[in-house]
Amino acid sequence: MHIRRSAEEIAANRARYEEHQKKGLEFAPTALPGKSPLPAPVADAASIIHREIIPGGWYWSTRVKPFETLRISLDAGFSSLAMVAWKASEPSERLNLPDTVKLQWTTGLGKGRVIFSDMGRVMFSITEDSSAAHDCLMGGSNTQSNAAKYPDAITRNTRDNLILLATKLGLDRRDIPAALSLFAPVRVDSEGRFEWRPELMNDGDYIDLRAEMEMTVGFSNCPHPLDPNPVCAPKPxxxxxxxxxxxxAGDLCRTATAEAVRGFENNAFATA
Structure with a gap:
């Protein structure tokens, strides 16, 4: 049954939300910085455990240990990369974008922010980020969205890629969380509509994600549903x-917001 709410009730609900948001944002011991400078710093060869180039249309997964960093970089040109993650020892704990947004009062993920699991623990810290143009609202492509965009082409899509990836990990499609689309410049306009903002991107963009627990991380390199390119040609x-x-001790991501502080307390409690 559809319930119609009056303008007064909607205004009252918005006022309550804004008051909660104000209180949540007031506690910010450390100011969040701007975007990380380009180009990406050169990694010391001794620090590189593995380097993988994910071809356009394909997927890949890896295991990461606490405090290792995944640097994801657009060395070959623009492409969006969908990401999912599970706690290695208990994959029922997984990346949770709704909580990531709600707990930090923002859909804008960038340097200094964290990414939460569905257990209120921190999975990743964003230690560097040159674009801050990532989409945690729409998810990746599927068969239907690709058929609408590329009616005369045979293409791969993120949903099917993640199903294949999860199956190879011994997981079911029900275990797949909503995917974070990295390097997808999606914003919401004043009317609540999604829009693609390519001016937010830069050549050679990169993001550094520090693992805060042992995880299995999966990626799919397929165009975002809003990418206006009429040709399906994602770059590696x-x-x-x-x-x-x-x-x-004073790490930015661990101290920047009250929500992050609590999330890391939950991490410590889980390993105590």
């Missing part, structure tokens, strides 16, 4: 796994 994306570096 480089994922570099870097050796663990223990964060310092």
């Amino acid at each position: 994306v480089t994922v570099t796994r870097l050796a663990a570096v223990v964060p310092e």
Whole structure:
């Protein structure tokens, strides 16, 4: 049954939300920085555990240990990369974008932000990010969205890629969380409509994701549903796994927001 709400009720609900948001944002011990400079710093060869180039249309998964970093970089040109993650020892705990958004009062993920699991723990810290143009609202492509965009082409899509990836990991399609689309410049306009903002991207963009628990991480390199390119031609994306570096006591991601502080407390409690 559809319930119609009055303008007064909608306004009251919005006012309550904005008041909660204000309180949530007031506690910010550390100001969040701007975008990371380009080009990406050159990784010391001794720190590189593995480097994978994911071809356009394909998928890949890897295991990461606490404090290792995944550097995802657009070395070959623009492409969006969908990402999912599961706790290695208990894959029922997985990446949770709704909680990531709600707990930090923003859909804008960039340097200094964290990515939460569905257990209120921190899975990743975003330690560097040159674009801050990532989509945590729409998810990746599927058969239907590709058929509408590329009616005369045979293409791969993120949903099918993630099903294949999960199956190879011994998981079911029901275990697949909503995917975070990296390098997808999606924003919401004043009317609540999604829009593609290519001016937010830069040549050679990259993001560094520090693992905060042992995880299995999966990627799919397929065009985002809103990508206006009429041709399905995603470029290769480089994922570099870097050796663990223990964060310092005043680490930005661990102190920037009250929600992150609580998330890391949950991480510590789980390993105690």
